[in-house]
Amino acid sequence: MKVLVAVKRVIDFNVKPRVKMDGSGVDLANVKMSMNPFDEIAVEEAIRLKEKGVATEIVAVSIGPAKAQETLRTALAMGADRAILVQTDEEVEPLAVAKILAKIAEEEQPQMVILGKQAIDDDNNATGQMLAALLGWPQGTFASKIEIADVATVTREVDGGLETVKLNLPAVVTTDLRLNEPRYASLPNIMKAKSKPLVAKSPGDYGVEVARRLETLKVVEPVKRQAGITVGSVDDLVGKLKGLGIAK
Amino acid sequence: MSVLILVEHDGKSVKDATLATVTAATKLGEVHALVAGNNADGVAQSAAKIGGVSKVYVANAPALEHQLAEAVAPLIAKLMESHDAFVAPATTTGKNIAPRVAALLDVMQISDILSVEGPDTFTRPIYAGNAVATVRSKDTKKVITVRTTAFEKAAAEGGLASVETVDWSGDPGTSSFVSLEASESERPELTSAKIIVSGGRAFGSSEQFHSLLDPLADKLGAAVGASRAAVDAGYAPNDYQVGQTGKIVAPEVYIAIGISGAIQHLAGMKDSKTIIAINKDEEAPIFQVADIGLVGDLFKIVPELTKKL
Ligand SMILES: Cc1cc2nc3c(=O)[nH]c(=O)nc-3n(C[C@H](O)[C@H](O)[C@H](O)COP(=O)(O)OP(=O)(O)OC[C@H]3O[C@@H](n4cnc5c(N)ncnc54)[C@H](O)[C@@H]3O)c2cc1C
Numbered sequence: 001m002k003v004l005v006a007v008k009r010v011i012d013f014n015v016k017p018r019v020k021m022d023g024s025g026v027d028l029a030n031v032k033m034s035m036n037p038f039d040e041i042a043v044e045e046a047i048r049l050k051e052k053g054v055a056t057e058i059v060a061v062s063i064g065p066a067k068a069q070e071t072l073r074t075a076l077a078m079g080a081d082r083a084i085l086v087q088t089d090e091e092v093e094p095l096a097v098a099k100i101l102a103k104i105a106e107e108e109q110p111q112m113v114i115l116g117k118q119a120i121d122d123d124n125n126a127t128g129q130m131l132a133a134l135l136g137w138p139q140g141t142f143a144s145k146i147e148i149a150d151v152a153t154v155t156r157e158v159d160g161g162l163e164t165v166k167l168n169l170p171a172v173v174t175t176d177l178r179l180n181e182p183r184y185a186s187l188p189n190i191m192k193a194k195s196k197p198l199v200a201k202s203p204g205d206y207g208v209e210v211a212r213r214l215e216t217l218k219v220v221e222p223v224k225r226q227a228g229i230t231v232g233s234v235d236d237l238v239g240k241l242k243g244l245g246i247a248k
Numbered sequence: 249m250s251v252l253i254l255v256e257h258d259g260k261s262v263k264d265a266t267l268a269t270v271t272a273a274t275k276l277g278e279v280h281a282l283v284a285g286n287n288a289d290g291v292a293q294s295a296a297k298i299g300g301v302s303k304v305y306v307a308n309a310p311a312l313e314h315q316l317a318e319a320v321a322p323l324i325a326k327l328m329e330s331h332d333a334f335v336a337p338a339t340t341t342g343k344n345i346a347p348r349v350a351a352l353l354d355v356m357q358i359s360d361i362l363s364v365e366g367p368d369t370f371t372r373p374i375y376a377g378n379a380v381a382t383v384r385s386k387d388t389k390k391v392i393t394v395r396t397t398a399f400e401k402a403a404a405e406g407g408l409a410s411v412e413t414v415d416w417s418g419d420p421g422t423s424s425f426v427s428l429e430a431s432e433s434e435r436p437e438l439t440s441a442k443i444i445v446s447g448g449r450a451f452g453s454s455e456q457f458h459s460l461l462d463p464l465a466d467k468l469g470a471a472v473g474a475s476r477a478a479v480d481a482g483y484a485p486n487d488y489q490v491g492q493t494g495k496i497v498a499p500e501v502y503i504a505i506g507i508s509g510a511i512q513h514l515a516g517m518k519d520s521k522t523i524i525a526i527n528k529d530e531e532a533p534i535f536q537v538a539d540i541g542l543v544g545d546l547f548k549i550v551p552e553l554t555k556k557l
Contacts, residue, residue, distance in 0.1 A: 013512070016378065017375040017376075019378075019379045025379075026378075038493075093356050094347070094357070095350065095351065095355070095357075098351060118493065120375070120492070121374065122374050123373065123374055123376065126346075126347035126350070126357050126359060127347075129317065129343075129345075129351070130347045130350060130351035132348060133321060133347070133348040133349075133350075133351035133352050134351050136420070136422075137422065138422040139317055139344070139348070141317075142340060142344075144486065153426065156340075157340070157486045157487070158340040158341070158428075158487070159339050159340045159341070159439075160258075160487060161428060161485065161486075161487055162428070162486065163314075163429075164426040164427045164428075164429075165423055165424065165425055165426060166426055167422065168421075168423065171422075176486075177476060177493060178479070178486065212356075212386075213356035213385065213386050214356050214383045214384070214385055214386070215383065215384045215385075215386065216381050216382070216383055217369070217382040217384055218381070218382050219374070219379050219380070219381045220379065221380070222373070222377060222378070222379070222380050222518075225518065225537050225539075226539075228537075228538045228539040228540055228541060229539070229541070230530075230541045230543065231540060231542050232542075233542075234542070234549055234552045234553050234556060237524070237540065237542050238553065238556045238557060241524075241557070246468060246500070246501055247468070248557075
């Protein structure tokens with residue numbers, strides 16, 4: 001079966017984001033950018049499905065600026081077979097991303113689309129669910145385990161523990177952190193990835209309007225916490241806890 | 249404006265996350281609540297008592313029992329024909345269902361709101377809470393999830409809403425529930441606990457995590473949380489994880505022990521009223537947000553603290 005994976009280029013998870021002085025957003029100039037960590041997990045899962053003989057072809061898709069090519073090359077170096085870049089300089093919202101992915105899914109006819117559960121920049125946690133709705137497919141969100149036979153059995157990380165659901169194929173799955181540990185691309189694979197096919201498209205090719213539905217009025221830093229104190233001993237800490245009324 | 253909220257429940261009782269959701273929804277307009285389940289009339293009766301709710305819809309069907317998004321989302325989309333906004337808690341249930349509803353309605357969801365600034369304007373955290381965006385929605389109908397720690401809880405008793413049964417037989421049959429492996433605990437739930445003791449990678453093993461933290465939590469009547477590193481290493485189950493991608497908590501007191509304070513962890517707990525950190529590294533970033541810090545070896549400090557409380 002064919003598997004589609006969606007990847008987004010975002011601020012590297014190790015970088016502390018800085019809000020721009022003019023309140024227009026987060027400063028991304030000269031900041032290290034990487035593949036969204038949850039999407040790395042999605043790519044890794046697709047590759048493991050291929051290694052198990054379940055998946056036959058992996059198509060990586062990114063919707064974003066020209067530089068998102070690098071993100072797709074990373075996916076190709078990890079083991080994806082080919083890539084589609086839907087290029088736009090707009091900040092595309094999850095709804096429009098889902099619409100583009102739905103069109104690509106109609107063309108490519110994958111049996112599964114795997115996405116990260118959220119992007120660590122806008123933290124929406126919405127694209128996979130929206131895509132599933134648009135396609136009328138079932139969804140296995142926040143997955144920590146995927147097993148595929150004639151149906152997909154997905155274990156999900158939920159607030160009360162672990163929930164397992166069965167999904168008819170085709171299905172959409174979104175990844176949680178414990179699904180797998182993504183591999184690093186080896187140097188030979190990075191070299192090989194350069195010659196793997198990558199096609200460039202635009203949102204217009206899919207007839208999708210990417211104008212934002214949510215207008216950002218301003219972006220500010222959260223309220224800073226006051227500097228605290230350091231106590232010297234457990235006895236002092238117990239004293240403080242008594243002061244807070246949580247110890248007798 | 250008429251607002252439909254999703255009642256979070258387990259088939260028996262209404263979960264606390266519902267109450268903060270009601271508070272957020274009342275800032276938008278008249279609040280109606282949906283209980284989707286199977287044999288959920290009892291839950292609907294409890295939901296009718298929540299202060300601020302004027303009507304409760306209850307839909308009972310086998311396909312709704314486990315609130316699978318495939319079955320619940322079309323039901324909500326149908327009810328949205330007569331509502332202007334849909335509001336759900338940003339719990340794993342709400343986050344699973346709401347975006348599916350939004351896409352069915354062709355609306356961009358406003359995720360994890362911290363405040364309601366106006367009928368179409370909200371604030372929400374982005375970049376793991378390192379920035380707060382004010383956004384205005386241009387969609388005529390709104391689909392919203394609510395950060396429950398950012399809103400007071402509505403009163404669970406005292407309301408007198410009417411209860412209306414909705415017939416629903418729209419199971420698409422594409423998904424089914426298999427099992428829930430619930431983590432059993434006698435302790436308070438993380439998201440509603442007043443005190444949380446949370447442990448990190450430094451505990452070294454599941455055995456040490458529990459033998460050190462459990463007695464301390466018991467002494468304080470606290471819930472136990474964990475960093476991602478502690479969960480990944482198998483010291484604690486997944487639903488203990490606090491952070492950007494785990495649970496968002498804001499207790500009276502949060503005690504972080506052997507946790508470095510990565511931004512992804514801070515995202516889940518920095519709105520706690522008082523933060524206490526115990527770490528052997530005085531440079532650990534957790535001390536930058538802590539109100540009270542104690543530098544030292546947790547293997548000495550935690551047993552001594554438990555004894556002296
Ligand atoms: C996409 C993404 C999402 C993430 N989401 C989350 C999330 O939701 N929640 C989360 O927690 N993390 C999350 N993380 C991981 C996060 O970046 C950190 O790796 C993690 O929080 C570290 O856990 P820790 O503090 O327990 O471990 P470490 O960072 O290893 O810290 C251990 C600390 O223990 C101290 N220590 C060691 N020995 C002792 C001792 N004997 N006594 C006292 N102190 C001691 C050390 O000084 C150190 O500060 C996420 C990461 C990514 C990439």
